[in-house]
Amino acid sequence: MTDFQVTILGNGSAVPTTLQNPTAQMLQIGHHRFLIDCGEGTQMQMIKYQVSRKNLSHIFISHLHGDHYFGLIGLISTMHLYGREMPLHIYAPESLEEIIRLQLKYSETRLKYPLLFHVLQDAKVIYDDNRLEVSCFPLNHRIPSWGFVLREKMKERNLRKNFVDRYAPGVEQMHRIKQGGDFALPGGKVLKNEEITVEPPLPRSYAYCSDTAYDEDVVPFIQSVNILYHEATFDDAMTDIAAEKFHSTARQAAQIAAKAGVGNLLLGHFSARFSDVDHLLTEAREVFRNTLLSEQGKTYVIERG
């Protein structure tokens, strides 16, 4: 079974504190790594928590508030200094490329590896391989902001060994059966697909919504994911401030989780004003039981089903 896990590198909001670094999280899916957001100090957090950047091929930046990308230029520079040659793809709002290239220009840095920017401008698939699909979708924030959802693809059905041994189906027949087809015997009898195959493992999925106001428009994009990371900057008492600042309360995050029917909700992007966020968990759990407070340095395994 392939790994599918996320390590929280930072779960704070706009200003860092003794407890919280700005936002970043590393997904490891099989031998691939994907970074979502890259606040200041992300590369130090990776060192601290021993999170490798090996096979980090794609970085997804949600929006251009600094607590979500100020660490990117440092990470890009460090990978250059360590001799990276593998291309790096960055998906981000349009202006990030200008910001990064300007800094490379004035330091007279000619990167040793290809740095490829892709502009987020519509909800669509932004990464696709034979096992995994990553899509972006719009959030509702003061400036354009994007959520991300990573979904494993449904695998083909598995042929039962005793069926293959007994009937020795041809290559094309096997292909059709794996797609759900039945098998017709020479005499006209039909073996139903479910008799001759086994369900493939359930695909796993993870979604990221930060920063955003409460917005039900995200629900179709994140439907039924195994883990939803949703921002919970504020508490119930600050519901008005949350709306005004285009952020969410913990309870609102839970409402989105409930509407989307997700497996587990992981709260983050906590306001620096809270030295303790236990009450956010209490408020969220009143709406959605399977809620956790994200913890920096902790790795969450995305389980099937």
Add this chain to the structure above:
Amino acid sequence: MTDFQVTILGNGSAVPTTLQNPTAQMLQIGHHRFLIDCGEGTQMQMIKYQVSRKNLSHIFISHLHGDHYFGLIGLISTMHLYGREMPLHIYAPESLEEIIRLQLKYSETRLKYPLLFHVLQDAKVIYDDNRLEVSCFPLNHRIPSWGFVLREKMKERNLRKNFVDRYAPGVEQMHRIKQGGDFALPGGKVLKNEEITVEPPLPRSYAYCSDTAYDEDVVPFIQSVNILYHEATFDDAMTDIAAEKFHSTARQAAQIAAKAGVGNLLLGHFSARFSDVDHLLTEAREVFRNTLLSEQGKTYVIERG
């Protein structure tokens, strides 16, 4: 007696390690604070080491390699979010303003305080009050790089109390005597200045040279400072690489310290390849005895004389 001290926030070089953050240091002189360089994570280091940014009015950025300024935009943003109103002066190579303003623009941040950029382009005084003078001078690096020297001004001589009590000099006479003048008695006898005054306390001074190749041209600027912070990226075995990369070895830093007749030499900007830098201290001390390895989080008091 007024404070004059420097706290090392980061003394690493281009890439951060578990031991070293990129360059930054905070000077506290009386109630003023001055920041020299601001590598990524500087604001977190300030939190970690409880270094206040109160009365931080001036930031001096040596050059536009990222390990000396990538943390600046984060610090600027944080001070904005905490409601700073006091102007902030930044002395830096020309292009830094473009880099910072571009990032503020795309995050739609309208700073609540005046951010005033000043371009470093000649060796000159860049800060001057009644007690202190700060000057910049060119270093020798791959891109334009600046050193800084902070010197207290010599105070006026102090009148001896018994002289004032006995002769009750007038205001103008007192002024002349404080400047070094003698005092003529009515009968023609002259009281020499050294009989009627006391030496003022010796002024203190601190200089910063990073990043730079070995270059004796800096010596006149840093002559006799109490503490010289000089980069020591490499060791003796890497003298050729140091020259090629426009950096210094620890021994070269000590040679500059000796030529400038400084009080103490503080080494920093250590290459990430060294897990231990004790041999840098040994090599430097062969040339200049009063050498120390800078330590992150440590405060060095600049003593008189």
